[in-house]
Amino acid sequence: MKAAVPYLFLLPALLFLALFALLPMGQIFYYSLLNYSAFGPSEFVGAGNFVRLVNDGNFWWTLANSFLLVLVTPVIMVVALSLALLVRREVRIGKPFRLLFFLPVITPIVIVGIIWRWIFAEEIGMLNYLLSLFSLPPVHWLTDYPTTTVSIMIVTLWRGAGYYMMVFLAGLAVIPREVEEASMIDGAGWLQQTVHITIPLLKPTLTLVFVVSSTAAIKMFTEVYTIIPGAPIANKTLVVYLYQQAFERFDFGYGSAIAVVLFLLTIAFSYANVRLMESR
Amino acid sequence: MTYAMKRAIIILTLSLAAAVAIGPFVWLISTSLKGSEELFAFPPTLIPHDLALENYTGVWNAVPFQTYLFNSVIVVLGTLVFNLTFCSLAGFALARYEFRGRAFVFLLVLAGIMIPKEVIIIPLYANVLKMQLADTLAGVVLPFAVDALGIFMMRQAFMAIPREIEEAATVDGVSPLRLWWNVMLPMTRPTLAALAIFTFIGTWGDFLWPLVVLKSREHFTLQVGLSYLIGAFSDNYRYVAAGAVLAAIPVLLVFLGMQKYFERGIFAGATK
Numbered sequence: 001m002k003a004a005v006p007y008l009f010l011l012p013a014l015l016f017l018a019l020f021a022l023l024p025m026g027q028i029f030y031y032s033l034l035n036y037s038a039f040g041p042s043e044f045v046g047a048g049n050f051v052r053l054v055n056d057g058n059f060w061w062t063l064a065n066s067f068l069l070v071l072v073t074p075v076i077m078v079v080a081l082s083l084a085l086l087v088r089r090e091v092r093i094g095k096p097f098r099l100l101f102f103l104p105v106i107t108p109i110v111i112v113g114i115i116w117r118w119i120f121a122e123e124i125g126m127l128n129y130l131l132s133l134f135s136l137p138p139v140h141w142l143t144d145y146p147t148t149t150v151s152i153m154i155v156t157l158w159r160g161a162g163y164y165m166m167v168f169l170a171g172l173a174v175i176p177r178e179v180e181e182a183s184m185i186d187g188a189g190w191l192q193q194t195v196h197i198t199i200p201l202l203k204p205t206l207t208l209v210f211v212v213s214s215t216a217a218i219k220m221f222t223e224v225y226t227i228i229p230g231a232p233i234a235n236k237t238l239v240v241y242l243y244q245q246a247f248e249r250f251d252f253g254y255g256s257a258i259a260v261v262l263f264l265l266t267i268a269f270s271y272a273n274v275r276l277m278e279s280r
Numbered sequence: 281m282t283y284a285m286k287r288a289i290i291i292l293t294l295s296l297a298a299a300v301a302i303g304p305f306v307w308l309i310s311t312s313l314k315g316s317e318e319l320f321a322f323p324p325t326l327i328p329h330d331l332a333l334e335n336y337t338g339v340w341n342a343v344p345f346q347t348y349l350f351n352s353v354i355v356v357l358g359t360l361v362f363n364l365t366f367c368s369l370a371g372f373a374l375a376r377y378e379f380r381g382r383a384f385v386f387l388l389v390l391a392g393i394m395i396p397k398e399v400i401i402i403p404l405y406a407n408v409l410k411m412q413l414a415d416t417l418a419g420v421v422l423p424f425a426v427d428a429l430g431i432f433m434m435r436q437a438f439m440a441i442p443r444e445i446e447e448a449a450t451v452d453g454v455s456p457l458r459l460w461w462n463v464m465l466p467m468t469r470p471t472l473a474a475l476a477i478f479t480f481i482g483t484w485g486d487f488l489w490p491l492v493v494l495k496s497r498e499h500f501t502l503q504v505g506l507s508y509l510i511g512a513f514s515d516n517y518r519y520v521a522a523g524a525v526l527a528a529i530p531v532l533l534v535f536l537g538m539q540k541y542f543e544r545g546i547f548a549g550a551t552k
Contacts, residue, residue, distance in 0.1 A: 117510070
């Protein structure tokens with residue numbers, strides 16, 4: 001009886017995990033080999049869906065866009081780290097700023113999309129108005145390619161900066177004060193100290209942030225779906241393409257093949273991620 | 281450079297960044313309060329002339345906003361109860377019991393953490409269809425009711441509790457369930473709160489999955505309802521803005537109320 005206790009405690013969680021994560025993971029590989037419409041019977045087509053993928057321009061475009069979005073990661077990291085360092089330096093003044101930087105993070109992405117779609121609007125948008133103040137021509141934020149990808153990057157930066165600032169602050173908190181103080185006594189200035197002492201000590205957090213934010217970029221859906229709904233599919237991302245194929249065209253087999261590609265892309269990042277967590 | 285000057289520069293930089301962070305919200309609120317002519321005014325006005333509160337009543341009456349809100353609350357509460365209960369039970373077992381297969385179970389949990397939901401939505405939806413849960417709130421809740429990362433977090437929290445406390449309680453002869461609920465669980469409160477917060481933020485803001493599962497309007501969550509609002513009122517952005525403001529309020533309240541647990545919760549969420 002006593003030996004059964006841990007198994008009973010684990011049972012509900014494992015049941016959910018098996019049914020709603022591990023089983024679907026297996027199914028996705030199986031589905032990707034089928035010609036499977038949501039409504040009709042399915043038939044085995046082997047690598048057929050993948051052959052179709054290789055020859056599908058929209059697949060390559062959306063894949064490229066998802067990768068392109070990763071490019072904003074270094075920018076986010078620089079901004080977030082700078083904010084974290086500044087906020088930490090001025091502890092008392094920094095507190096309310098932390099709060100403010102955090103508002104974009106907790107805001108649901110659909111709302112973020114609503115906000116930015118209006119800011120990006122071509123004729124009456126705030127952004128083009130600000131550009132006009134500098135006598136710059138209006139930009140087609142919501143329609144032109146690859147401007148649309150830049151628009152999504154701007155939103156990612158706006159929303160991500162505060163989030164990763166928090167992560168950096170948590171990473172900074174575990175650096176022993178003495179290490180930094182010792183370098184101060186040795187006569188290092190703040191900038192020197194930051195570059196030579198603090199940032200190298202922050203390496204695990206930097207890796208973590210890089211992994212998390214680039215994985216998030218590859219999985220991007222909601223921002224694209226809500227901000228540039230009118231743009232052609234080739235301007236969008238891999239997950240939007242997956243959604244379109246599976247839930248607008250009801251082609252589950254083809255959608256699953258896209259999901260397999262997405263999985264292979266994220267698994268490399270996630271693997272590194274878990275390793276990091278174990279070592280923490 | 282003097283100390284005061286350096287400080288002034290830092291504060292200026294932070295203020296500028298804060299303006300960028302907050303500006304879009306100000307613009308949203310401003311839009312939500314504008315009259316119809318002012319909406320298209322160029323140059324845009326930041327402070328509306330006549331504070332048109334009718335956008336709020338308008339959107340409240342135009343779409344079943346209360347229903348959306350109610351559905352979102354049900355989904356969040358359901359997910360919270362499942363996730364906190366089952367993750368802490370499983371985390372407790374993994375942290376405090378020696379049993380056959382423990383390493384394997386832990387491996388399954390790690391595998392669960394590595395599976396992105398975007399990857400599995402197609403089979404999940406196929407299964408939800410077979411289980412007759414399509415277009416129901418249960419269909420939204422159940423597939424994401426237990427988060428593998430939550431199990432991991434709770435395991436870490438239970439592992440940090442000193443052995444002596446557990447031993448003292450066991451000598452008194454408490455049952456395992458009581459030991460978990462009365463003795464151990466209260467000691468993991470900070471982690472539990474962190475898990476609750478990021479479950480709340482994640483579930484409240486979740487969009488892709490409810491969008492896939494829910495088909496009829498009376499079952500929409502707030503986020504799905506809002507996304508349809510964009511389409512339905514694309515020429516009346518004041519309504520959309522007012523709806524967005526209303527939908528943001530609950531998150532803001534939770535955020536302000538539970539601030540001190542937030543950093544922990546967000547850091548845990550970052551590893552997802």
